[in-house]
Amino acid sequence: MAHWPSLGRRRLIVLAACSALLLAASLSAGAGQAHSLRCKPGTTKIDGKRATKFCGSATAAIHAGKFWFRLRSGSCAGTSRFFTVNVGTAVVAPNQTIPYFGLTVGKYPNAPKARKPAGKDGVYHLGVVVIRWHGGAWDISGWVKVTLWGGRSGGKFSGRTTAYPHRSVSGSFSC
Numbered sequence: 001m002a003h004w005p006s007l008g009r010r011r012l013i014v015l016a017a018c019s020a021l022l023l024a025a026s027l028s029a030g031a032g033q034a035h036s037l038r039c040k041p042g043t044t045k046i047d048g049k050r051a052t053k054f055c056g057s058a059t060a061a062i063h064a065g066k067f068w069f070r071l072r073s074g075s076c077a078g079t080s081r082f083f084t085v086n087v088g089t090a091v092v093a094p095n096q097t098i099p100y101f102g103l104t105v106g107k108y109p110n111a112p113k114a115r116k117p118a119g120k121d122g123v124y125h126l127g128v129v130v131i132r133w134h135g136g137a138w139d140i141s142g143w144v145k146v147t148l149w150g151g152r153s154g155g156k157f158s159g160r161t162t163a164y165p166h167r168s169v170s171g172s173f174s175c
Contacts, residue, residue: 039053039055039073040053040055041053041054041055041075044089046089046091046098047091047093049091049092049093050091051089051091051092051098052089052090053089054073054074054075054086054087054088054089054090055073055074055075056073056074056075056076057074057174057175058073058074058075058076058085058086058087058173058174058175059072059073059074059087059174060074060085060087060101060171060172060174061171061172061173062101062131062133062169062170062171063168063169063170063171064131064133064136064138064169064171065136065138065167065168065169067133067136069133071088071099071100071101072087073088074086074087074101075087075175076152076153076173076175078106078118078119078152080119081108081118081119082104082105082106082107082108082111082117082118082119083104083105083106083119083148083152084102084103084104084105084108085101085103085173085175086100086101086102086103087100087101087102087173088100088101088132090102090130090132091132095135096132096135096137097132097134097135098132099132099133099134100130100131100132101129101130101171101173102129102131103127103129103130103146103173104128105118105124105126105127105144105146105148106119106124106127112126114126115127118146118148120148120152121148121149121150121151121152122147122148123145123146123147124145124146124147124148125143125144125145125146126142126143126144127144127146127157128140128141128144129144129157129159129169131169138167138169139161139162140159140160140161140169141162142162143159144157144158144159145157145158145159152175153174153175154172154173154174154175155172155173156170156171156172156173157170157171157172157173158170158171
């Protein structure tokens with residue numbers, strides 16, 4: 001018999017992911033990242049759902065379960081307290097089919113009090129990762145190993161999805 005997470009835990013995961021997404025959207029809107037003429041960053045609507053499109057030089061290479069994929073056209077932002085990278089388009093809706101990768105680590109707004117600041121290169125063990133790929137969803141809210149390097153211009157991550165059946169997820173990103 002399969003074990004399903006409680007509805008309360010699922011709501012917490014979605015709330016954490018949406019908080020990280022909204023934070024990243026507000027930071028990235030004025031980040032000044034270079035973007036192509038075809039990519040227009042910011043809020044938009046996709047199929048009537050609110051979405052945020054990220055543009056710029058950030059990329060992510062992801063291994064999620066049996067899938068390997070690469071996303072391009074994103075942005076990175078950070079303060080002395082946290083770091084975030086977003087690549088693709090984030091749609092605030094279940095079963096998102098548009099590719100998206102988001103990672104936020106450190107003491108971001110509304111983060112649990114136990115989070116340590118991520119204002120410099122190093123290894124961090126608590127954060128939020130949201131991955132969407134053509135209908136697949138992999139979320140990590142809580143323990144994820146994130147290594148930042150090069151003045152937070154890149155890094156790697158690994159962890160297991162929060163919801164059952166806990167899949168391994170790993171990858172790297174570049175700003």
